[in-house]
């Protein structure tokens with residue numbers, strides 16, 4: 407009985423140790439940029455494969471959006487095949503938008 411208890415407690419300690427180990431670190435894959443200047447509409451950039459990478463929006467820069475229609479948007483979307491980065495302007499005017507994304511292997 408004592409041996410069984412000792413074994414069980416060792417197994418539990420091992421299990422707890424393994425659970426506490428950090429997951430393998432993800433590795434960098436790629437950096438991406440999408441820009442749009444002065445013209446209404448959307449600029450798309452296809453990024454890395456959605457099945458094997460994870461991407462996030464890392465930087466936005468917006469210029470001259472001082473009226474209601476000059477909305478500027480940056481968007482990262484996970485598609486069926488690839489991640490997409492999009493820079494959108496709501497009006498043809500003096501507004502600009504710059505978007506950056508970073509992708510990691512997962």
Ligand SMILES: [Ca+2]
Nearest residue numbers: 470471472500
């Ligand atoms: Ca403006």
